[in-house]
Amino acid sequence: MRVISLLTIGIFAGLVAISSGAQAAGDIGIFSVPPGSSSDEAPVAAPIPRESVNYDGPYSPGSIVINTGERRLYFVLPDHQAIKYGIGVGRPGFEWAGVSHIANKREWPDWTPPAEMLRRRPDLPRHMEGGIDNPLGARAMYIAGTIYRIHGSNEPDTIGEAVSSGCIRMTNEDVIDLYERAKVGASVVVLRGSMSAGLEPTPDGLY
Numbered sequence: 001m002r003v004i005s006l007l008t009i010g011i012f013a014g015l016v017a018i019s020s021g022a023q024a025a026g027d028i029g030i031f032s033v034p035p036g037s038s039s040d041e042a043p044v045a046a047p048i049p050r051e052s053v054n055y056d057g058p059y060s061p062g063s064i065v066i067n068t069g070e071r072r073l074y075f076v077l078p079d080h081q082a083i084k085y086g087i088g089v090g091r092p093g094f095e096w097a098g099v100s101h102i103a104n105k106r107e108w109p110d111w112t113p114p115a116e117m118l119r120r121r122p123d124l125p126r127h128m129e130g131g132i133d134n135p136l137g138a139r140a141m142y143i144a145g146t147i148y149r150i151h152g153s154n155e156p157d158t159i160g161e162a163v164s165s166g167c168i169r170m171t172n173e174d175v176i177d178l179y180e181r182a183k184v185g186a187s188v189v190v191l192r193g194s195m196s197a198g199l200e201p202t203p204d205g206l207y
């Protein structure tokens with residue numbers, strides 16, 4: 001297996017190259033199932049079904065491994081297994097890679113656009129309460145040392161695409177599933193390229 005070189009935490013906070021001319025048309029979306037919604041308002045189904053995969057890589061159970069080239073996220077399980085999710089990733093000019101951890105987690109989080117985004121989109125609100133219109137969706141996991149999050153979305157057509165400003169998008173259904181599994185402090189490894197760090201589909205496929 002090809003060795004994939006990862007950046008260290010010390011470099012991580014400054015690793016993103018952002019094009020000042022890039023437009024943030026995908027910074028805001030509409031999200032389903034706000035707090036207080038009835039139980040029959042199910043999250044949007046994932047366009048890319050979760051899979052159970054074999055895992056023979058170096059990362060320990062509980063780790064999150066994100067391959068931005070493949071546009072997949074892996075949650076590592078015991079016994080050489082992992083769960084594979086489809087994701088949306090940063091569009092050209094907003095790609096990044098590195099190693100960090102989950103600093104905190106929020107259900108139906110509020111959203112405060114970072115200064116970098118407000119410079120691109122001064123029309124954005126300075127703060128939004130969590131709920132149906134909030135771009136972070138049903139759940140958010142905040143990546144330490146960065147402005148980025150793993151968060152929900154109800155725009156299934158963006159899953160598997162490079163459309164975000166650097167955050168990792170999942171469907172609300174998938175982000176709720178990952179949120180219940182991942183712990184605060186869990187390692188987050190973001191890779192660029194086509195390798196999956198020892199992850200291969202299992203014969204049963206769907207998870």
